[in-house]
Amino acid sequence: MKNISVYGNLVDRYLFNFRADPVALEKHLPNVDWLKPRTINGYGVVSFCLLKLKGLTMWPLPSSLGLDTTSCAYRCAVIDESGKKPEPSVYVLGRNTDLSIISRLGPKLFSGNIEKIDASVERVLENVQINAKYSDGKDMFSATVDSLKCKNDSKLFESEESFEDFIKDGISSYTPSTKENMYSRVDLETDSNQYEQVSAKINVNCLDDEWEDAKLVFDSAYRAGGNQYKLRYLGSVPSCV
Template identity: 30%
Template structure:
């Protein structure tokens, strides 16, 4: 079923990016997907996004909703009818909005877990942390806005990293059933990215030794987008192949 297109303002989108050993990330992916590689690494991370004015495209801004949200993401590619497609696989979505936890997978694609967010933000500084109510995920990011990208081993400059993430506008999210992935595409006519320097970046998702052996997932860089008008289009669900037992890896449907 195609769900309605949503309009919104991306008030803040902080992308916290990790370079990851490909074998460690590959085992988290459904069979149809494979990691995109940059400089020999897989690319994964956390999207910490505050959305404002979220509403159906036909509705006025005055009825729009506002929420803090987060997604753990893996840059992936897959074979489509017209060749290789690129986007992100999202094993986990979290939100501070109870409405989003109810509406995700019903009114719009993407099932969410409820979380408690703490945010301190100025023009130059950002501190975002959250803990999910099921205590499965804890994240803390402290960063300052910078003029350029520094110390990244994945990308040589801001233009290169901006182009990479702009190509990943399609996102496919894990679902509870494990039989399909919910799909959504971000569409914006004004793509503007600035660099950040992270003083602290922690996530229990990437620091879980059962998921990533020590050194397999390392912080690489952070990016910031602010005040971007955006539309969110639902995509056809992507079937998930199961093994002979009829199950998919548990990490692939977190």
């Protein structure tokens, strides 16, 4: 199943970015010598990413046969030193979906667990309410995105263009594989979407307690949507490369 691709139309993608202490962040990354925190202006970067996709299916099947789904994940910006030269990448703590069928079939396609969660993106008056809960009902993440013009006071990204470059530089991602001592690699093959900064308030971030030593500070939020979003599975790599 290596090199299989899935794609869909991106209805919404929200990324909520947190500044982190890079030394503490490294302790939460896999114990491998080829993944290191990627720093921006001296900070590590941890993001909560939520994707709302329409017509998600395997390439090249038509999207009309696909599923409408909302997924989410915590992701850490890293440098991948496994190749000939270091490259920006992403370490994903674990993928989550609101559909049971994806939770069951996803690990067979991507060799990585995909947990079933409850996730929603709801418009309430002028705001967008985003919620994600674990299957046991525990809050994972919650944020309110408002319609006010966003003032850019980010210490990570000086502009929307710099954030978009940051996202599209790190096209590869690694997450724990279902195979022992291995990591599943999935690459962002197509993302033709543009990102806009939005004003947001974080209501719940479960990593505040779980990663207290990383001293997470909310930095900025961005949204994209409207165009194709495509991922390709490249197989699992060993912890020692």
